[in-house]
Amino acid sequence: MKKVVAGVDIGGTNTVFGLVDENGKVLSHGTFKTTDYPKVENFVTTLASEIKKLLAAKKEYELAGIGIGAPDANYHRGTIEHAPNLAWKGIVPLADLIKKKINVPVAVTNDANAAAMGEMIFGGAKKMKDFIVLTLGTGLGSGIVIDGKMVYGHTGFAGELGHMTVVPNGRECGCGRKGCLETYASATGLVKTVIQLMSEMRDESPLRDIPPSKLTSKKIAEAAANNDPVAVRAMNETAAILGFGIINAIVFSSPEAIFLFGGLAQAGDLLFKPVRAYLKKNNYVLMKDTVKILPSEISESNGAVLGSAALIWNDLKN
Amino acid sequence: MKKVVAGVDIGGTNTVFGLVDENGKVLSHGTFKTTDYPKVENFVTTLASEIKKLLAAKKEYELAGIGIGAPDANYHRGTIEHAPNLAWKGIVPLADLIKKKINVPVAVTNDANAAAMGEMIFGGAKKMKDFIVLTLGTGLGSGIVIDGKMVYGHTGFAGELGHMTVVPNGRECGCGRKGCLETYASATGLVKTVIQLMSEMRDESPLRDIPPSKLTSKKIAEAAANNDPVAVRAMNETAAILGFGIINAIVFSSPEAIFLFGGLAQAGDLLFKPVRAYLKKNNYVLMKDTVKILPSEISESNGAVLGSAALIWNDLKN
Numbered sequence: 001m002k003k004v005v006a007g008v009d010i011g012g013t014n015t016v017f018g019l020v021d022e023n024g025k026v027l028s029h030g031t032f033k034t035t036d037y038p039k040v041e042n043f044v045t046t047l048a049s050e051i052k053k054l055l056a057a058k059k060e061y062e063l064a065g066i067g068i069g070a071p072d073a074n075y076h077r078g079t080i081e082h083a084p085n086l087a088w089k090g091i092v093p094l095a096d097l098i099k100k101k102i103n104v105p106v107a108v109t110n111d112a113n114a115a116a117m118g119e120m121i122f123g124g125a126k127k128m129k130d131f132i133v134l135t136l137g138t139g140l141g142s143g144i145v146i147d148g149k150m151v152y153g154h155t156g157f158a159g160e161l162g163h164m165t166v167v168p169n170g171r172e173c174g175c176g177r178k179g180c181l182e183t184y185a186s187a188t189g190l191v192k193t194v195i196q197l198m199s200e201m202r203d204e205s206p207l208r209d210i211p212p213s214k215l216t217s218k219k220i221a222e223a224a225a226n227n228d229p230v231a232v233r234a235m236n237e238t239a240a241i242l243g244f245g246i247i248n249a250i251v252f253s254s255p256e257a258i259f260l261f262g263g264l265a266q267a268g269d270l271l272f273k274p275v276r277a278y279l280k281k282n283n284y285v286l287m288k289d290t291v292k293i294l295p296s297e298i299s300e301s302n303g304a305v306l307g308s309a310a311l312i313w314n315d316l317k318n
Numbered sequence: 319m320k321k322v323v324a325g326v327d328i329g330g331t332n333t334v335f336g337l338v339d340e341n342g343k344v345l346s347h348g349t350f351k352t353t354d355y356p357k358v359e360n361f362v363t364t365l366a367s368e369i370k371k372l373l374a375a376k377k378e379y380e381l382a383g384i385g386i387g388a389p390d391a392n393y394h395r396g397t398i399e400h401a402p403n404l405a406w407k408g409i410v411p412l413a414d415l416i417k418k419k420i421n422v423p424v425a426v427t428n429d430a431n432a433a434a435m436g437e438m439i440f441g442g443a444k445k446m447k448d449f450i451v452l453t454l455g456t457g458l459g460s461g462i463v464i465d466g467k468m469v470y471g472h473t474g475f476a477g478e479l480g481h482m483t484v485v486p487n488g489r490e491c492g493c494g495r496k497g498c499l500e501t502y503a504s505a506t507g508l509v510k511t512v513i514q515l516m517s518e519m520r521d522e523s524p525l526r527d528i529p530p531s532k533l534t535s536k537k538i539a540e541a542a543a544n545n546d547p548v549a550v551r552a553m554n555e556t557a558a559i560l561g562f563g564i565i566n567a568i569v570f571s572s573p574e575a576i577f578l579f580g581g582l583a584q585a586g587d588l589l590f591k592p593v594r595a596y597l598k599k600n601n602y603v604l605m606k607d608t609v610k611i612l613p614s615e616i617s618e619s620n621g622a623v624l625g626s627a628a629l630i631w632n633d634l635k636n
Binding site: 072129130144146147149151152153154155156157158159160161163164165168175176177244247248249251252253254255256282284285286287290291 | 390447448462464465467469470471472473474475476477478479481482483486493494495562565566567569570571572573574600602603604605608609
């Protein structure tokens with residue numbers, strides 16, 4: 001028999017799942033629309049039958065557990081709680097519902113924690129005990145590992161670095177507050193900064209010919225690569241505010257590395273160089289030059305499935 | 319035989335030490351001037367002989383270890399490193415030097431981590447796994463416990479919340495940067511805020527009759543208790559910026575409680591009430607109403623010795 005773990009990533013639109021072996025190989029995978037299931041019970045029925053289909057493909061597969069990444073997930077309780085981007089309202093006992101269909105260990109956490117677990121078990125943090133993964137997408141998610149263990153905190157919701165306030169009375173955040181890090185240091189935040197700079201700067205820029213609603217971090221990174229002054233300045237300001245937030249996290253837990261993952265991190269050196277320069281100049285003296293800023297070694301394409309599966313592989317390996 | 323632990327607190331001026339039993343009772347104690355020992359070797363000789371004197375008082379005492387709180391101490395390495403407030407320059411291998419004189423386990427950490435350990439082993443955090451202690455004195459120190467373990471981080475220097483930047487380009491900090499939390503939310507920070515407010519406000523205040531160099535957080539708290547408008551506003555502004563910093567720590571680790579210790583915390587309700595009100599209004603939605611703001615249950619007078627001893631008692635009890 002060959003032990004496999006099912007990794008499941010529940011997104012607002014799509015649910016992606018796959019079987020993952022102990023080396024981090026995705027053996028098979030599938031996807032269906034989360035939005036097709038306004039009732040979570042029906043979602044769970046489909047998910048369970050899809051996982052069973054993958055298992056049936058090879059006789060030697062033995063399912064060791066199911067790891068799930070989902071928005072507003074609570075690791076301690078195995079629940080999804082009041083997720084604004086899902087149809088399932090209130091507190092959803094997801095782990096329990098799944099266990100009734102497939103009786104194996106089930107672990108649930110948010111996608112950023114899953115990404116950090118993926119980095120630790122299968123990626124660039126294999127030999128690290130203290131590190132943080134920042135997922136820079138629509139928002140800014142974070143997974144924090146201290147002394148080899150994921151930080152879940154008293155509530156199970158720890159690791160919300162996207163909601164550190166970095167600009168008092170700054171940009172409006174979806175959480176109802178203002179100036180949260182994710183309103184600046186995320187793919188969406190970069191777009192907002194470009195829009196703001198277009199109002200402040202006089203320079204010509206091809207970005208001015210794109211409707212703001214169609215602007216993306218990818219287009220901005222491409223413009224920055226072509227030395228567009230608005231895009232370059234937006235990149236540098238985004239990097240500086242990300243660096244500012246990172247230093248406030250460093251004085252807390254003194255990690256060995258910060259891994260950047262997600263859409264904005266795809267900008268590569270355009271982002272990493274100014275972040276590293278900011279840290280070199282501004283980091284707190286006791287932690288100066290002690291923290292590496294690294295790209296994630298988990299690929300974007302199967303990262304979510306891998307990270308979710310790593311939740312269970314981590315338990316099996318310890 | 320009765321197991322005892324020596325707790326030692328090395329300050330810039332005085333060194334305090336004592337023998338502590340497993341219930342957190344300080345059985346005997348002493349003190350000498352740190353400044354009398356420009357050479358650390360001589361300091362260690364005196365410390366060892368003083369501890370031996372305390373042990374000699376009762377035949378049944380058996381020394382189980384020595385716990386030490388000291389500025390700029392590195393737990394991983396057992397060192398004091400580049401401490402600006404001590405005469406011993408460079409990297410001082412304190413734990414090794416002491417072990418050569420008394421061969422028992424020796425643990426070294428900074429005073430705020432020691433305070434947190436004291437709170438966990440002997441104080442209000444006995445049943446908690448996730449909490450933070452903030453020491454609000456000349457500076458702001460912090461000891462962070464996550465899942466029952468002290469956070470030391472990759473460098474051994476983790477837990478420097480006093481150096482979170484809360485006001486970009488704000489007050490000058492001793493660390494060489496600007497706007498660190500401790501320049502606002504500490505006994506010293508409160509004094510600075512009063513001085514600033516005296517320049518901004520027109521209200522009369524008895525605090526205007528005190529030379530700024532003689533102002534203390536105690537005098538300000540007394541004035542606030544008498545409804546002095548400058549002192550009251552300074553208290554509220556200090557509480558708000560402390561609350562701001564606390565929320566940025568909460569989104570990181572989602573603790574069950576924050577304990578406030580030290581000179582500024584002595585202001586009691588004058589500080590605690592507005593801090594709690596700030597959190598009630600501004601805390602991140604997933605952590606709202608999940609964090610208690612509590613006074614430390616360790617007394618100021620023997621807290622340093624108790625906390626240092628707790629470093630060893632924690633190891634013995636696990």
